[in-house]
Amino acid sequence: MKIASFNINGIKARLPRLLEWLAETRPSVACLQEIKTQDEGFPADEFKKIGYYAIWHGQKSFNGVAILADGVRPVETQRGLAGEPEDDHSRYLEAEVNGVRIAGIYLPNGNPQPGPKFDYKLRWMKRLRARMAELKSLEIPTIVTGDFNVIPTDADIWNPKAMADDALMQPESRDAYLRLLHDGWTDAIATHNPNGGVWTYWDYQAGAWQKDHGFRIDHALLSPELADRLVACGVDKAHRGREKASDHAPIWVQLRD
DNA sequence: ATGGCGCGTGGAACGCGA
Numbered sequence: 001m002k003i004a005s006f007n008i009n010g011i012k013a014r015l016p017r018l019l020e021w022l023a024e025t026r027p028s029v030a031c032l033q034e035i036k037t038q039d040e041g042f043p044a045d046e047f048k049k050i051g052y053y054a055i056w057h058g059q060k061s062f063n064g065v066a067i068l069a070d071g072v073r074p075v076e077t078q079r080g081l082a083g084e085p086e087d088d089h090s091r092y093l094e095a096e097v098n099g100v101r102i103a104g105i106y107l108p109n110g111n112p113q114p115g116p117k118f119d120y121k122l123r124w125m126k127r128l129r130a131r132m133a134e135l136k137s138l139e140i141p142t143i144v145t146g147d148f149n150v151i152p153t154d155a156d157i158w159n160p161k162a163m164a165d166d167a168l169m170q171p172e173s174r175d176a177y178l179r180l181l182h183d184g185w186t187d188a189i190a191t192h193n194p195n196g197g198v199w200t201y202w203d204y205q206a207g208a209w210q211k212d213h214g215f216r217i218d219h220a221l222l223s224p225e226l227a228d229r230l231v232a233c234g235v236d237k238a239h240r241g242r243e244k245a246s247d248h249a250p251i252w253v254q255l256r257d
Numbered sequence: 258a259t260g261g262c263g264c265g266t267g268g269a270a271c272g273c274g275a
Contacts, residue, residue, distance in 0.1 A: 009263075009264065009274085010263085010264050010265070012264085012265085013263085013264060013265085014264095034264090034274085036264070036265065037265090060265090060266090061264090061265050061266065061272085061273085062265085062272090062273070062274090109273085109274060109275060110275095111273095111274080111275065149274095149275075163275080166275070167275085168275065201275070203261090203262075203274095203275065204261090204262035204263055205260080205261045205262045205263090205275095206260070206261045206262085207261080208261095208262095215275085217275080247262085247263080247274085247275080
């Protein structure tokens with residue numbers, strides 16, 4: 001079973017590239033972030049044509065997440081995080097697919113910091129941690145994957161100084177991420193790449209892609225039941241270099257059946 | 258040293274992202 005995550009930066013603008021990626025890499029499950037469309041605009045038929053069933057949680061202009069599954073309907077288990085009823089951002093969607101619980105997340109960016117957006121990010125991470133504690137207590141194979149908008153360590157960015165004041169790598173953001181790991185979740189890509197140097201995002205600006213000025217903010221966290229089944233993981237880096245690409249590359253984990 | 262792009266909305270210029 002291969003589970004992937006891809007921040008597509010707009011499903012309308014990205015649809016040809018997204019369909020191409022699905023056809024070429026054929027993940028069993030794909031979690032999508034930043035679909036940037038209301039529910040009515042989600043192209044479910046296009047995915048159905050190539051054998052994927054989908055659930056989605058849209059929003060006008062911004063955010064928005066979806067879960068696609070190859071040949072089987074994802075069974076939705078939750079949308080949104082508890083704890084802040086007035087929060088209307090579409091950033092969390094959770095489903096069960098073939099006995100695996102899958103949460104797809106688009107964690108708030110948090111810039112500029114300090115400020116209300118950074119406060120929202122930290123609150124959201126607290127709410128996520130609470131949900132992940134519930135999931136862990138179920139003791140079923142679980143993956144939480146998506147755009148975490150956290151650069152976990154200085155080894156996860158081409159130049160830590162370039163982003164020193166950014167919300168993505170503030171100590172508070174990193175501490176909140178580290179707490180998830182300490183709670184017993186395994187960062188799949190970090191585990192398989194202990195020296196860092198793996199990027200999942202390259203800015204559109206300043207020739208960042210050409211210079212390989214990237215960082216790692218898309219993650220896959222595995223529950224103990226699933227960490228035992230991890231056989232390989234990676235980044236579909238080449239897809240970032242194509243015409244009309246997203247600024248993120250897809251990530252994936254391969255799990256023993 | 259600085260600035261640099263792209264998407265959605267809506268039909269110009271701006272909010273937002275990272």
